[in-house]
Amino acid sequence: xxxxxxxxxxxxxxxxxxxxxxxxxxxxxxxxxxxxxxxxxxxxxxxxxxxxxxxxxxxxxxxxxxxxxxxxxxxxxxxxxxxxxxxxxxxxxxxxxxxxxxxxxxxxxxxxxxxxxxxxxxxxxxxxxxxxxxxxxxxxxxxxxxxxxxxxxxxxxxxxxxxxxxxxxxxxxxxxxxxxxxxxxxxxxxxxxxxxxxxxxxxxxxxxxxxxxxxxxxxxxxxxxxxxxxxxxxxxxxxxxxxxxxxxxxxxxxxxxxxxxxxxxxxxxxxxxxxxxxxxxxxxxxxxxxxxxxxxxxxxxxxxx
Amino acid sequence: xxxxxxxxxxxxxxxxxxxxxxxxxxxxxxxxxxxxxxxxxxxxxxxxxxxxxxxxxxxxxxxxxxxxxxxxxxxxxxxxxxxxxxxxxxxxxxxxxxxxxxxxxxxxxxxxxxxxxxxxxxxxxxxxxxxxxxxxxxxxxxxxxxxxxxxxxxxxxxxxxxxxxxxxxxxxxxxxxxxxxxxxxxxxxxxxxxxxxxxxxxxxxxxxxxxxxxxxxxxxxxxxxxxxxxxxxxxxxxxxxxxxxxxxxxxxxxxxxxxxxxxxxxxxxxxxxxxxxxxxxxxxxxxxxxxxxxxxxxxxxxxxxxxxxxxxxxxxxxxxxxxxxxxxxxxxxxxxxxxxxxxxxxxxxxxxxxxxxxxxxxxx
Numbered sequence: 001x002x003x004x005x006x007x008x009x010x011x012x013x014x015x016x017x018x019x020x021x022x023x024x025x026x027x028x029x030x031x032x033x034x035x036x037x038x039x040x041x042x043x044x045x046x047x048x049x050x051x052x053x054x055x056x057x058x059x060x061x062x063x064x065x066x067x068x069x070x071x072x073x074x075x076x077x078x079x080x081x082x083x084x085x086x087x088x089x090x091x092x093x094x095x096x097x098x099x100x101x102x103x104x105x106x107x108x109x110x111x112x113x114x115x116x117x118x119x120x121x122x123x124x125x126x127x128x129x130x131x132x133x134x135x136x137x138x139x140x141x142x143x144x145x146x147x148x149x150x151x152x153x154x155x156x157x158x159x160x161x162x163x164x165x166x167x168x169x170x171x172x173x174x175x176x177x178x179x180x181x182x183x184x185x186x187x188x189x190x191x192x193x194x195x196x197x198x199x200x201x202x203x204x205x206x207x208x209x210x211x212x213x214x215x216x217x218x219x220x221x222x223x224x225x226x227x228x229x230x231x232x233x234x235x236x237x238x239x240x241x242x243x244x245x246x247x248x249x250x251x252x253x254x255x256x257x258x259x260x261x262x263x264x265x266x267x268x269x270x271x272x273x274x275x276x277x278x279x280x281x282x283x284x285x286x287x288x289x290x291x292x293x294x295x296x297x298x299x300x301x302x303x304x305x
Numbered sequence: 306x307x308x309x310x311x312x313x314x315x316x317x318x319x320x321x322x323x324x325x326x327x328x329x330x331x332x333x334x335x336x337x338x339x340x341x342x343x344x345x346x347x348x349x350x351x352x353x354x355x356x357x358x359x360x361x362x363x364x365x366x367x368x369x370x371x372x373x374x375x376x377x378x379x380x381x382x383x384x385x386x387x388x389x390x391x392x393x394x395x396x397x398x399x400x401x402x403x404x405x406x407x408x409x410x411x412x413x414x415x416x417x418x419x420x421x422x423x424x425x426x427x428x429x430x431x432x433x434x435x436x437x438x439x440x441x442x443x444x445x446x447x448x449x450x451x452x453x454x455x456x457x458x459x460x461x462x463x464x465x466x467x468x469x470x471x472x473x474x475x476x477x478x479x480x481x482x483x484x485x486x487x488x489x490x491x492x493x494x495x496x497x498x499x500x501x502x503x504x505x506x507x508x509x510x511x512x513x514x515x516x517x518x519x520x521x522x523x524x525x526x527x528x529x530x531x532x533x534x535x536x537x538x539x540x541x542x543x544x545x546x547x548x549x550x551x552x553x554x555x556x557x558x559x560x561x562x563x564x565x566x567x568x569x570x571x572x573x574x575x576x577x578x579x580x581x582x583x584x585x586x587x588x589x590x591x592x593x594x595x596x597x598x599x600x601x602x603x604x605x606x607x608x609x610x611x612x613x614x615x616x617x618x619x620x621x622x623x624x625x626x627x628x629x630x631x632x633x634x635x636x637x638x639x640x641x642x643x644x645x646x647x648x649x650x651x652x653x654x655x656x657x658x659x660x661x662x663x664x665x666x667x668x669x
Contacts, residue, residue, distance in 0.1 A: 049652060051396045055374045083660070088669045151476065151536050172536075173522045256481075256523045256666040264663070270367030271483065271659045273374070273652075 038286075045279035046072040049272075056275045076280035086264065086281065090288065093261040096175075096250075097243040100182040104239050105232065107183065108190030112231075113224075115191075116198035123199070130191050142181055142252050149177050149253070173255035181249040186242070190235035197231025198224075230303055237296050241289055261285055332357045333590040336372075336380040338577065339364050339526070340549060341435070343610035350597045356590050364526045365482075373398045377584060381591035384434050387576040388484065391424040391649045399430045400583045406592040407432070409599035416641075417616035421576050423646055431578035432595060433616025435545070435608065438636070438644060439485045439573040442528070442547030445562040447475045447538035460493040460568045463541055466515045473519035476537030481523035483662035485573055486513070486541060488647050492570045498645050503657045513665045523666050529553070535561045543575075544633065545613035552612070565633045567640055574644035576616070 047056040060068035080086045115126045133141060148154045149172040156168040171177050201224070209219040225232075247262030254260075261281065268278035331354075335347075339362040347358040361380070363369050366389045372378045373385075373393055385393060393399060404410060410432065417436060421427045441462055448455050451471045456462060463469050469477060479486050488498035490509035500506065521537065529546050531537040533553035540547070544565055551563035579598065581591045598604055605623035608615045612628060614635050621629060629635055636644065650658060663669065 051392060051652070053374055053376050053396050053398055055396065085660070085663060085669045150531075152534060170521075255521060257668060259667045259669060267659060267663060270365070270371055271662070272656055273370065274656070 076276040089261045089264040092259040101240045112194035177253040181253040186239045189238040193234035194231040329587045335382045337384045381585040412619035414618035431580040435613040436576040437544040444538040464493045469519045478528045478540045548612040571643040
């Protein structure tokens with residue numbers, strides 16, 4: 001037998017070399033855990049609700065012929081625009097996400113900055129303290145806030161005992177409680193990328209600024225902040241994107257007037273049993289989030305080049 | 306002889322494996338409401354039958370329904386409320402019960418069975434676990450402090466702006482369940498709470514809109530704790546949950562006195578029914594479990610523990626006297642007369658109700 005005969009065609013060989021195999025892992029991951037679920041949600045959003053198991057129509061109808069007919073409808077999407085509730089909910093989520101991202105950035109930046117400037121032997125411990133709460137379940141930590149913020153809770157008890165207030169503050173079940181919960185829960189996501197960035201910062205640049213007579217505050221605004229911009233962006237996106245669709249925190253800490261798209265989606269899915277409309281809400285949320293993600297992607301590319 | 310023994314062994318081995326193929330694994334997966342049973346009932350079931358009970362809990366019909374409609378939930382026994390059950394039967398979620406396996410079915414109470422029948426052919430698919438009412442729960446001390454002679458047995462407590470505004474500062478919660486609160490609002494203004502007419506349903510908005518500023522939260526389970534430790538003072542909630550708050554406050558000895566009242570305007574009567582999904586992996590065990598809950602001693606143990614009335618007539622002599630004589634748990638025939646049920650809404654009406662609810666709760 002001739003050796004040449006059993007050789008694999010060259011394009012297949014190229015496709016299965018080690019480098020490609022490694023690169024293909026994240027792509028397969030995205031394919032199975034992002035693209036397929038997305039297609040399923042998209043498919044449901046184009047169907048109609050029915051009382052059945054599952055509670056929506058099939059997109060493909062197998063009739064007489066050997067190919068199926070497609071029965072897609074855009075009703076669910078049109079419905080979202082026919083009622084101002086959904087627009088309000090998207091805008092309200094956007095507002096909550098922007099405000100909490102800014103708050104998280106201010107608090108997170110000061111923490112990350114102080115940790116990065118702390119003596120080296122302390123940094124590990126300080127960083128540990130930031131990550132430590134992650135060891136407890138997210139839900140339990142949110143529940144703990146109920147105990148702190150409620151009318152007869154720890155905060156009010158402490159303040160009335162000291163004598164700062166004589167009537168308990170109503171914080172629980174308001175938007176303020178939602179902001180506190182969000183800022184608390186997402187703070188580590190802001191601190192970690194900021195710290196990674198600030199810690200690597202070249203201190204000689206700051207010394208140079210000082211040598212040239214720049215005051216510390218001005219150095220901070222004109223040197224430190226611009227240099228830490230990639231960290232700020234990464235932190236902001238890590239906070240902004242999940243907060244936009246947040247459901248648990250507004251449900252547990254917020255009042256009835258807290259309108260967020262996550263809660264509206266829940267209502268469509270569970271109260272109305274309208275899976276197609278719920279899916280349409282999710283698809284549009286994704287479309288809204290793709291814009292900042294692409295913006296981030298662009299800025300990353302610029303940073304690399 | 307040797308051969309004979311061998312063949313005997315083979316046949317018995319075959320018989321054994323056949324037995325294994327027919328008999329189910331000794332386990333039953335039960336999905337019931339939270340805080341709704343005395344665990345002893347499950348422990349004793351396992352002791353009596355050798356079937357292990359894997360007991361999971363939920364706190365809203367909606368969550369249960371989403372799991373059932375998606376299919377393959379893996380549960381053998383689930384406990385939806387009657388209105389939800391009726392729709393789920395329509396969707397083809399459940400199997401008919403095999404009454405020949407339910408030897409205790411004669412213990413059930415026809416009064417409850419007749420009311421359940423109003424939703425559809427529910428008795429073919431389910432038996433009653435417990436039932437109750439949706440009414441007013443309040444903190445006696447805080448209410449008296451804020452209003453003398455408050456109309457505590459009237460829905461005016463929550464639906465009259467002049468009254469409810471007095472309690473806004475001590476916390477008013479309503480169930481986050483449109484199918485419970487909207488009928489109550491209709492009963493308050495003298496409309497038929499059982500209506501499915503969208504135009505009539507919309508009248509509830511007028512009632513709720515006026516009291517909306519005084520309501521701190523719409524939530525279906527937080528009030529149990531909040532009522533018990535004094536964080537809220539007035540709720541519209543489920544009877545047994547309010548009794549649980551009452552008990553927790555009494556146990557904590559924190560000076561909070563919780564009272565439950567069935568409103569004079571009538572109250573929603575609801576039924577939680579044991580049923581078996583079509584795709585239940587252990588239907589045989591499920592029947593045995595349901596039959597076990599129909600033993601008067603078993604359901605009486607559960608009722609004495611959670612303070613919800615049950616649909617088992619034979620269990621009534623075994624109940625705590627205090628509980629059985631409490632008209633808030635077992636209403637007198639006159640009160641029973643005033644209790645209403647709400648039928649299952651069709652999809653269009655349901656959408657009207659949900660949209661109405663979003664408008665009421667969020668203002669949009």
